[in-house]
Every structure is written in structure tokens, then in C-alpha cells.
Amino acid sequence: MDTILFSQPLSEADLDRAAAIIRGGGLLGIPTETVYGLGADGLNETAVLHIFEAKGRPQDNPLILHVPDAGWLPKYCQDIPAEAYALARHFWPGPLTMILPRREIVPLRTTGGLSTVGVRCPNHPLTLEIIRRAGVPIAAPSGNTSGRPSPTTAQHMVEDMWGKIDGIVDGGSCGVGVESTIIDLTVTPPRLLRPGGLPLEALEAVLGEVAVDKAVVSKLSDGEKPKAPGMKYRHYAPKAPVTVVTGPAEQSAAWIAANCGEQDGVICFSEFLQLFSGHEVHDLGPMGDLPEQARRVFDALRRFDETDVPAIWAQCPGPEGLGLAVGNRLKKAAGFHLVEAAP
Numbered sequence: 215m216d217t218i219l220f221s222q223p224l225s226e227a228d229l230d231r232a233a234a235i236i237r238g239g240g241l242l243g244i245p246t247e248t249v250y251g252l253g254a255d256g257l258n259e260t261a262v263l264h265i266f267e268a269k270g271r272p273q274d275n276p277l278i279l280h281v282p283d284a285g286w287l288p289k290y291c292q293d294i295p296a297e298a299y300a301l302a303r304h305f306w307p308g309p310l311t312m313i314l315p316r317r318e319i320v321p322l323r324t325t326g327g328l329s330t331v332g333v334r335c336p337n338h339p340l341t342l343e344i345i346r347r348a349g350v351p352i353a354a355p356s357g358n359t360s361g362r363p364s365p366t367t368a369q370h371m372v373e374d375m376w377g378k379i380d381g382i383v384d385g386g387s388c389g390v391g392v393e394s395t396i397i398d399l400t401v402t403p404p405r406l407l408r409p410g411g412l413p414l415e416a417l418e419a420v421l422g423e424v425a426v427d428k429a430v431v432s433k434l435s436d437g438e439k440p441k442a443p444g445m446k447y448r449h450y451a452p453k454a455p456v457t458v459v460t461g462p463a464e465q466s467a468a469w470i471a472a473n474c475g476e477q478d479g480v481i482c483f484s485e486f487l488q489l490f491s492g493h494e495v496h497d498l499g500p501m502g503d504l505p506e507q508a509r510r511v512f513d514a515l516r517r518f519d520e521t522d523v524p525a526i527w528a529q530c531p532g533p534e535g536l537g538l539a540v541g542n543r544l545k546k547a548a549g550f551h552l553v554e555a556a557p
């Protein structure tokens with residue numbers, strides 16, 4: 215299949231062509247502020263099936279519907295609690311997905327057979343405009359091949375999807391860099407299913423108590439079912455095995471320097487780069503700059519696949535603010551294989 219690359223700046227005609235791909239049941243790589251998505255008409259079962267095929271994604275892993283504003287919620291959801299509108303007022307457009315009861319119009323193919331649906335309003339002008347022009351909600355998982363790190367640039371989308379989809383819209387690098395935070399509003403108290411670009415603390419400020427799903431912080435044992443089906447799959451994993459080294463940054467850096475093999479790769483904070491000269495090393499950003507770490511984490515993981523490193527060692531931020539999401543992505547890449555650097 216020929217893939218069209220819509221480069222910046224997009225003309226009016228480009229936006230119409232991109233919207234026509236969605237309306238016609240095609241697949242389109244779309245930029246969002248979190249990560250790039252692999253989009254299709256979320257109400258068109260055949261188009262949605264093609265998303266699963268292009269990604270190699272298990273059919274029981276539901277997709278998120280992307281809408282241009284909260285006014286679209288009642289079209290696809292029912293029994294919408296007041297909290298949903300309060301969250302939308304505070305955080306949309308932005309990196310927050312809400313799980314709500316689905317209406318019949320949303321195909322079970324989209325929701326992975328569930329009676330609920332995830333909805334989010336992404337904060338990217340090109341994608342908002344394409345959804346409005348298409349006139350349908352865009353179902354979009356992250357645009358990576360299943361199991362690979364999520365794409366945060368149009369180039370990453372090209373790496374995974376060139377020749378497999380109708381078009382890719384280049385909207386620049388993603389400003390947030392980790393996927394949306396997912397909150398389940400069908401339970402009391404609301405439950406965090408995936409940490410993401412909106413910190414848990416921001417949700418708590420609006421909702422009060424928020425429960426945190428076990429799959430967020432630990433590896434589930436065999437047979438245990440997470441509430442977000444996607445949390446059970448191996449994720450974000452480079453070819454080489456990853457080990458996350460926790461503990462205070464000076465100690466984790468020293469631990470990695472003392473224990474890693476000569477050929478091994480390293481992901482570390484900027485402050486410790488000089489400890490690892492001679493290694494394949496990726497800079498996660500300054501220790502205190504969580505937004506920068508979020509923007510870099512997937513590219514750091516992805517770049518190792520162009521190398522032959524036999525193993526990868528990663529430093530990891532603490533769980534405050536965006537650190538919960540950055541740490542979760544690193545730990546999932548490591549299959550929750552962690553080492554504590556003793557103080």
C-alpha cells in the first residue's frame with residue numbers, strides 16, 4: 215500500500231484529504247500531544263478491524279475514541295456522571311482518557327467486547343481539525359507495532375507503519391511524550407487504570423479520593439485480569455532485556471556503573487552521562503525535569519533497537535507527578551525486573 219506523508223505545514227486540501235481517509239474507512243497516523251495514534255473511524259467495524267491487523271494487536275484490547283470536545287460525550291456514552299464534565303472542564307483538550315458506559319452506536323469491535331468505552335479529547339490542533347472535518351470520532355491506539363515503544367515523532371510512525379496504512383500526518387514531536395492518564399469513572403471511588411501525561415495529583419485535586427489499580431505499580435501474576443486490558447501485555451520493550459535500577463539517583467548511577475557489562479546500554483539522567491562514556495547511552499533528561507523525561511523515554515527505548523547491546527540498565531524517577539508515568543513505562547519495558555541500589 216502507498217502511504218501518504220502529510221508534511222507541515224498542512225494545506226486546507228491536505229486536511230480534507232486526511233479527513234477523507236478517515237471517512238472512507240482508511241487508516242491514518244495522527245499526532246497528539248501524548249504519542250502518535252493509529253486512527254480510523256471508531257464507528258466503522260471494518261476500519262477498526264484494520265487497526266488491530268496493522269498493529270498486530272490482540273482483539274480484546276479496546277481502543278480509545280478521540281473527540282473534539284466534551285459536547286460529543288453523550289453521543290457515545292451514557293449515565294455520564296458530573297465528574298466527567300468537571301474533568302473535561304479542567305483537563306480537556308489534554309492527556310486524560312475517561313472510561314464511561316458505552317452507547318450501542320459504539321461497536322464492540324472498538325471496545326474489545328466491553329460495555330464501557332474510553333474517550334479523550336487530544337490537545338493537537340491538526341488532529342482536532344481532522345476529527346471535526348471527518349465528523350466521526352477517531353478510534354486510535356498508540357501508533358506503534360504491538361509491543362514496541364509508542365511513537366513520539368512522525369519518523370517513529372514511519373518506522374512502524376510505512377506501507378501498511380493510508381497516511382501519516384506529521385504534527386511535530388509530541389509535547390507530552392507518554393500516553394494519556396486513564397481514569398475509570400464507572401466505579402466508586404474512580405480508579406486510575408494507567409498513569410500518564412496528567413499526574414494523579416491533578417486528578418485527586420478535582421475528584422478527591424482516587425483508587426490506583428494494582429497493574430499500575432506491579433506485575434500481575436498469571437491469570438490476574440487488569441481493568442485496562444492493555445496493561446497485561448508486554449509493552450514498550452526493546453529487543454535487549456531491560457533492568458530498572460531504583461533508589462536515589464547518585465546511588466542508582468553508581469550501581470549501574472559498577473555492575474553493567476562493557477557492551478551494555480544505559481538510560482541515565484543527564485547529570486550522570488560522563489560515568490558511562492564508551493557505552494551506548496541515552497539521556498533521559500535532567501533528574502529534576504520530569505516533563506523532559508516523559509518526552510524522551512520512548513525514543514530512548516526505541517533507539518536501542520538500532521544497536522546490538524546485550525542488555526539495558528535504566529535509572530528511574532520517583533513516583534511523584536509525571537514520575538509515576540515515566541517509571542511505569544520503564545518498568546513495563548523491563549517486565550518489572552527491578553533492582554534496588556542500596557543506600
Ligand code: TXA
Pocket residue numbers: 246248249250251252275276277278311313325328330331332334336354355356357392393394395396407408441442443444445
Ligand atoms: O495518549 C493516548 O491515550 C494515546 C493517544 C493516541 O491518544 N492512545 C493510547 O491508546 O495510548 P492505546 O490503545 O495504546 O492504549 C489504550 C489503553 C489500553 O491499555 C486499553 O486496554 C485501555 O486503554 N482501554 C481502552 N478502552 C478501555 C475500556 N473501555 N476499559 C478499560 N481500559 C480501556
Ligand code: MG
Pocket residue numbers: 355356364
Ligand atoms: Mg499503546
